[in-house]
Amino acid sequence: MAKFAAPGQPGSVVTYRDRYDHFIGGEYVPPAKGEYFANPTPVTGEEFTEIARGTAEDVERALDAAHGAARAWGKTSPADRANVLNKIADRVEANLEALAVAETWENGKAIRETLAADLPLAVDHFRYFAGVIRAQEGGISQIDEDLVAYHFQEPLGVVGQIIPWNFPLLMAVWKLAPALAAGNAVVLKPAEQTPASIHVLMELIADLLPPGVVNVVNGFGVEAGKPLASSRRVAKVAFTGETTTGRLIMQYASENIIPVTLELGGKSPNVFFSDVAAQRDAFYDKALEGFTMFALNQGEVCTCPSRALLQSSMYDQFLGDAVERTRAIKQGHPLDTDTMIGAQASNDQLEKILSYIDIGKQEGARVLTGGERADLGGELSGGYYVTPTIFEGDNKMRIFQEEIFGPVVAVTSFSDYDDAMKTANDTLYGLGAGVWSRDGSVAYRAGRDIQAGRVWVNNYHAYPAHAAFGGYKQSGIGRENHRVMLDHYQQTKNLLVSYSQNALGFF
């Protein structure tokens, strides 16, 4: 075991500043109204820095900077932009531990996740989009002998991006990398729950970007997010969050006639067919781990496998083993490399999870393990910890239908394939799903029948840059990751060129 020192403590690999201003036009700029808000770490509940409280004036200033930079950035060659992205990736990789500790302190997640997933994935994301932008080709269509359609991809210009708090750095990178690769300038608003770690990143990479290409305005949703989302000066808004705010952003976008991409969460089914338990072998062990993935990132993942559907013929055996596996999850200090589950990101998130555990019990769901706030003692007593929780119940219950965004899984059974698909699809959402079977045919059909944008087959929670990610149904609009993401940050320019010397003969 190893435990990283907290930021700013002796021996720590990273130090947060006491205060962060907005990052606008390549430099740090105080908020127009001069106000700041305190930022606590969910690890202990104590405040560790203060953040500029942005308002419409600051958003306008950031938009000025972005518009000043967008044209030149959009005219750089794909090779130049790819080089910038690759240099950013190298810089992040060289400072991976520092960023991982900063991210854990900011969000509360276990350090082994930031070291092994959040930051390595961020590095790879920059490299992936550095690659695809160089490989992107336009098109030439010969309409007839003398008429040719050329298709070019052009940047949108200045885009607004609103980042969630569950993966503050990785979700920012998911949005930044394709937008920058495509040649856009960005005004980015981090979540007010996790406003600080992005600045550790910006300070590391600021010298690699032309001033104004990336601007970060912090603040509250209503004060800074709304002016950005409703601005007539952005060509597109990308948002990750929930349905009501998603609708509001679409409403603002409709006033400006601009596109949006929305990632609004889910209630992802993780479907285990009975042949999973045919043998107690490595695959069975893998499937049990797949069940337990609901606790990854404290359950604060839009694709959290928060509904487990188990075939009735192996229900008791599998669930018994799954409870045992879940009880083995080590909860502890998030900066300890042995810790498997850290703190929930904020007090209100903790309260919400507890309110869902409460309604789950009221509805008659049975708690098989967990189901309470965890007091880890010492300095962690002030932090926001929940024990991994397994509920057994019915798919009509609220805990089966709403994203709790905590380490809580709701388990139910199904009789056969059709029953499994009916329950899996009985949800408003369609972001992620898991299918587990030794029968490739069953797994394939289930993967195709589940109405979700990402179906993991015999694995879960992998997020490679080269696989499209996004929602069906109320889980949102558009995709992230993959080359297709460039489409969401580019216009299609068509030049329709006549090479004929002769008039049509109409007039």
Added chain:
Amino acid sequence: MPRVAVTREAAAVLRRLRASHGELMFHQSGGCCDGSAPMCYPAGEFRTGESDVHLGDLAVEEFVVPVWMSAAQFEYWSHTHLTIDVVPGRGSGFSLEAPLGIRFLVRSRLLDAEDL
């Protein structure tokens, strides 16, 4: 049949918000991150339509605050009564109370025979 209520603490926050923002409304969110949180907006800021259900009005002394939810979500929530409470917290979406360092929260209970 009353489906919604408000705690005294949350009502006090609503009075404060109304003083600075005017008439108010709630729309109950779903989905990721801050999903399942009740979002408080100036009345009319969020456009409700045919796809929404008006759950009821919160009576806060001299004014009322309507509470809405999408009809699709209501199908899964219709058997529960919602009480809007407030806890210390850090924002969510574009809800008005966030800058105050607090967050509205829904507490639920099953609707019982007395409610019906």
